[in-house]
Amino acid sequence: MTEPIPERPPGRATGPARYLPFAAAVALTVLILPVTLVNLRDQYGMSGGGAAALAVVQAGPLLMLAHRPLRAWWIVFPADVVGALAILVRPAHAYDVWPWPPAPLIAYLFLLLALALREPRRTLVGVWLATGAASLALHLVRPDRSTGSGLILPVCGAVVLVIGAAVRERRVAQRRLAEQETVSEAERARRTLLEERARIARELHDVVAHHMSVITVQADSAPYRLPDLPEAAREEFGTIAASARESLAEMRRLLVVLRGDGAEGERAPQPGIDRLQQLVESTVRAGLPAELSLAAGLGAVPPAVDLSAYRIVQEALANVVRHAPGARTRVTVAQDGGGLAVRIVNGPPAERVSPLESAGTGHGLVGMRERVRLTGGTLETGPLPDGGFRVAAWLPLSPSAPADTPAPEDV
Structure with missing residues (x-):
C-alpha cells in the first residue's frame, strides 16, 4: 500500500x-x-x-x-x-x-x-x-x-x-x-516472479513424478520379485508404496491448481540439454547467427539441472533476438568441477537497427535467477565492452540446498 x-x-x-x-x-x-x-x-x-x-x-x-x-x-x-x-x-x-x-x-x-x-x-x-x-x-x-x-x-x-x-x-x-509507474513495475516484477515459480513447479512435477512412480512400482512389485521376504518387510514395502501413491495424488492435485484450465500443452515431456541443438538450429533459422559448443561425455545430469540449463539458454537466445537482432552468439555447455557451466555470449548487433523490443523489463533475468537459485547455483549477467552481453550460469550436479530467500536484485 x-x-x-x-x-x-x-x-x-x-x-x-x-x-x-x-x-x-x-x-x-x-x-x-x-x-x-x-x-x-x-x-x-x-x-x-x-x-x-x-x-x-x-x-x-x-x-x-x-x-x-x-x-x-x-x-x-x-x-x-x-x-x-x-x-x-x-x-x-x-x-x-x-x-x-x-x-x-x-x-x-x-x-x-x-x-x-x-x-x-x-x-x-x-x-x-x-x-x-x-x-x-x-x-x-x-x-x-x-x-x-x-x-x-x-x-x-x-x-x-x-x-x-x-x-x-x-x-x-x-x-x-x-x-x-514505480508501483506498477514492482507489481509486474513480482507477478513475473510468481509466474516463473509456478512454471518451475509444474516442470518439477514432471521430473519428480517419474521418480515417485518408479518408487511406487518397485515397492508394489518387491514382494513378487523377492518371494522370500519376511512378513515385516512386505508390510514395509506396502507402506512405502501407499505413501508414494498418496504423494503422487497430492502432486497431481496441486498441478491442476497451478496449470489452470486450458494448459494441456504443459503435459508434454520437458526438454533438456539433449535438445539444445534443435533450439540453436531453430534460432539460426530465425535469422540469428548462433553456434553451440556442447562438451562430450557430460554423463548423467540431474533432471532439475537438465531442464534449468535448457530454459536458461532458451531465455538468453530469446533476449538476443529481441534486443540485439543479428548479433553473433555462442552457446557453451561444459562440465566445470562439480557443476555444469552454461555460457551464452553475444556480440553487438550486426547493424545499428532498432531492437525488436526497446523497453526491456529484465523479467527474463528474473526467471533465470530463480532457476539457478532453485538448483543452488550461481548466475552472472552483464554487458560486454564491445556492446555485447554475457550470461554465465553454474549449476551444481550434486544436490545443493538453494538459498532461503532471493537476493534483492532477483526481484
Missing part, C-alpha cells in the same frame, strides 16, 4: 539545485528592500527611520519565500496595509501610486507566486479574498487618492495564483504518475 500523497509536494531537489530557491529569495529581497526604502523616503516624504522600518517589514520577510511563504504573507500583508495608511496622511503628489506603491506591489506578486507553488487551493482563495477586500476597503476610504493599483493587485494576483497553482498541480500529477 502506498503512502497518501500530501497536498504539499514533499519532493525536493538534490545537489546544488536545492539552493536555487533560497538564492532567488535573497536576490529578490536585496533588490526590493532598498527600492522600497528610497521610494518611501523620497517619493512619499517619510522620515528615514520610519521608511527604513516599514521597508524592512514589507520586504524582509521575502527571505522566507523558499520555505515559509505563508508566514511571510502574514507579515507582509498587514505591513502593506499599514504602509498604505501611513502614506495616506502625507500630502498627495502628482505621481503618487496608492494604495499599493510599485515596489511593495511587485514584491507581493512574487509572494503570491510562492504561495501558489506550495499551499493548497483553500489557502490561496483565502489569501486572494483578503487581498481584494483590503484593496476595496482602502479604495472606499479615499477614492480620490486611489490611482488604480487597488484594482491591479487583485487582478494580477489572481493571474499569478492561477499560474502558480497550475504549475504545482502539474508537479503533483507528475509525481503521482512516477510513483504509480
Whole structure:
C-alpha cells in the first residue's frame, strides 16, 4: 500500500539545485528592500527611520519565500496595509501610486507566486479574498487618492495564483504518475516472479513424478520379485508404496491448481540439454547467427539441472533476438568441477537497427535467477565492452540446498 500523497509536494531537489530557491529569495529581497526604502523616503516624504522600518517589514520577510511563504504573507500583508495608511496622511503628489506603491506591489506578486507553488487551493482563495477586500476597503476610504493599483493587485494576483497553482498541480500529477509507474513495475516484477515459480513447479512435477512412480512400482512389485521376504518387510514395502501413491495424488492435485484450465500443452515431456541443438538450429533459422559448443561425455545430469540449463539458454537466445537482432552468439555447455557451466555470449548487433523490443523489463533475468537459485547455483549477467552481453550460469550436479530467500536484485 502506498503512502497518501500530501497536498504539499514533499519532493525536493538534490545537489546544488536545492539552493536555487533560497538564492532567488535573497536576490529578490536585496533588490526590493532598498527600492522600497528610497521610494518611501523620497517619493512619499517619510522620515528615514520610519521608511527604513516599514521597508524592512514589507520586504524582509521575502527571505522566507523558499520555505515559509505563508508566514511571510502574514507579515507582509498587514505591513502593506499599514504602509498604505501611513502614506495616506502625507500630502498627495502628482505621481503618487496608492494604495499599493510599485515596489511593495511587485514584491507581493512574487509572494503570491510562492504561495501558489506550495499551499493548497483553500489557502490561496483565502489569501486572494483578503487581498481584494483590503484593496476595496482602502479604495472606499479615499477614492480620490486611489490611482488604480487597488484594482491591479487583485487582478494580477489572481493571474499569478492561477499560474502558480497550475504549475504545482502539474508537479503533483507528475509525481503521482512516477510513483504509480514505480508501483506498477514492482507489481509486474513480482507477478513475473510468481509466474516463473509456478512454471518451475509444474516442470518439477514432471521430473519428480517419474521418480515417485518408479518408487511406487518397485515397492508394489518387491514382494513378487523377492518371494522370500519376511512378513515385516512386505508390510514395509506396502507402506512405502501407499505413501508414494498418496504423494503422487497430492502432486497431481496441486498441478491442476497451478496449470489452470486450458494448459494441456504443459503435459508434454520437458526438454533438456539433449535438445539444445534443435533450439540453436531453430534460432539460426530465425535469422540469428548462433553456434553451440556442447562438451562430450557430460554423463548423467540431474533432471532439475537438465531442464534449468535448457530454459536458461532458451531465455538468453530469446533476449538476443529481441534486443540485439543479428548479433553473433555462442552457446557453451561444459562440465566445470562439480557443476555444469552454461555460457551464452553475444556480440553487438550486426547493424545499428532498432531492437525488436526497446523497453526491456529484465523479467527474463528474473526467471533465470530463480532457476539457478532453485538448483543452488550461481548466475552472472552483464554487458560486454564491445556492446555485447554475457550470461554465465553454474549449476551444481550434486544436490545443493538453494538459498532461503532471493537476493534483492532477483526481484
